[in-house]
Amino acid sequence: MVGATIVADPTTVHREAELAWSGVTGRISYLGPVRGPARPGDLVGAGRLVLPGLVNAHTHAGMSLLRGYSNEEPLHRWLERVRAFEVRMTRADIRAGLRLSLVEMIRSGTVAFADMYLWDSGLLADVHDAGLRVLAATAVFGYDAVAYPAASPQTGAQVLDGTPALAAEFAGDELVQVTFGPHAPYTCGAQLMADVAGRAARHDLAVHIHLSETARELAESRERHGCSPIELAAWTGLLAGPVHIAHAVHPDDDDTARLAARGVTVAHCPVSNLKLGAGIAPVPQYLTRGVTVGLGTDSMASNNTADLFEEIKTAALVARGVAQDPTAVGAADALRMATQGGARAFGGRLSGRLAVGEPADLVLLDVTAAHATPMPDPVAHLAYGARGADVTDVVVAGRPLLVQGRLTTLDEDGIRDEANQRVARILGQAD
Numbered sequence: 001m002v003g004a005t006i007v008a009d010p011t012t013v014h015r016e017a018e019l020a021w022s023g024v025t026g027r028i029s030y031l032g033p034v035r036g037p038a039r040p041g042d043l044v045g046a047g048r049l050v051l052p053g054l055v056n057a058h059t060h061a062g063m064s065l066l067r068g069y070s071n072e073e074p075l076h077r078w079l080e081r082v083r084a085f086e087v088r089m090t091r092a093d094i095r096a097g098l099r100l101s102l103v104e105m106i107r108s109g110t111v112a113f114a115d116m117y118l119w120d121s122g123l124l125a126d127v128h129d130a131g132l133r134v135l136a137a138t139a140v141f142g143y144d145a146v147a148y149p150a151a152s153p154q155t156g157a158q159v160l161d162g163t164p165a166l167a168a169e170f171a172g173d174e175l176v177q178v179t180f181g182p183h184a185p186y187t188c189g190a191q192l193m194a195d196v197a198g199r200a201a202r203h204d205l206a207v208h209i210h211l212s213e214t215a216r217e218l219a220e221s222r223e224r225h226g227c228s229p230i231e232l233a234a235w236t237g238l239l240a241g242p243v244h245i246a247h248a249v250h251p252d253d254d255d256t257a258r259l260a261a262r263g264v265t266v267a268h269c270p271v272s273n274l275k276l277g278a279g280i281a282p283v284p285q286y287l288t289r290g291v292t293v294g295l296g297t298d299s300m301a302s303n304n305t306a307d308l309f310e311e312i313k314t315a316a317l318v319a320r321g322v323a324q325d326p327t328a329v330g331a332a333d334a335l336r337m338a339t340q341g342g343a344r345a346f347g348g349r350l351s352g353r354l355a356v357g358e359p360a361d362l363v364l365l366d367v368t369a370a371h372a373t374p375m376p377d378p379v380a381h382l383a384y385g386a387r388g389a390d391v392t393d394v395v396v397a398g399r400p401l402l403v404q405g406r407l408t409t410l411d412e413d414g415i416r417d418e419a420n421q422r423v424a425r426i427l428g429q430a431d
């Protein structure tokens, strides 16, 4: 691809540049000045801004059939409402929701997502076939809890037992990684968390968990365990290995130091946290004190889109509003979270930047529209002006998944129709 403005990372912008990659290795082979005219088959660079593929650090992609289902309730009530819908979802419903999310993520420039939900071989194969990268946490809500009764009879204990085999099945897969997924301390309890810590260490697997999402969760944890959810995770051994935590909106006094010292990655989900009235994570404090922060959309039931450009803008603006300081989180900080920050959760497989030797995971944006004109600062445009709908092309591991607005691996119309039909059936079932 020649002639584009390329944001290799938030502090490195190449203008009128060329980017090349190998379709065999899936890695970038050249990034620099234009070496010659475009060749047939090259992506069109003129009028395009190229950036590293975005990483969604926290999703429940299989939940997208719940988009817009519960809109005005606090987390504990929202969980009850969502639960009433979820128990009716068959595996085919969850698969339809997952595939709808895959369409939306590709269309809005996401190349990788860290997810927690029902996962099995077939669902992981769906992600592989679509061409996206996934860090898939197999969700557990307690030893005896059957999380998705209409979709799978498995109890939490059975899911925990089966997770290492599922991870081993995809061990050689470039796109798929499997982790343990204890949902949260308030559903799983300390004993299960300690058990997961041991299993993760034995099988060399990471853990993805929700921690300290609401003030109520923090208060209940103090009452029940005498400490914060993050301290409880440390006490159970869960922070000893690679762990990725969603939210961390309400850290206790020493929690930030704990997260930094243990190399924990945090998925900041500003839109979900604002929509559920959960609070605002102290992101400037995290960044200043060396905590790795990525950006996540959380589920479609608490967002309602998978467009990471909304998270980038919101993350920057809300931090400034809270701090009453326009430098609290800069455009480069916000873009870095959505790329390099989230990539860290993938355990070194991704860097979230464009450079020779790195995976060819990239996104092209149309910057010819009125809302992108003029564009004196490409990084500021990405943070404050760009939208998912501006994405024209997406490449993952050297494979084009979106070419000039056309999906190459998924039947979008069919997926949308199926999603609508399935939602109508679920909502038609008696409460």
Ligand SMILES: [Zn+2]
Pocket: 058, 059, 060, 210, 246, 298, 299
């Ligand atoms: Zn979540």
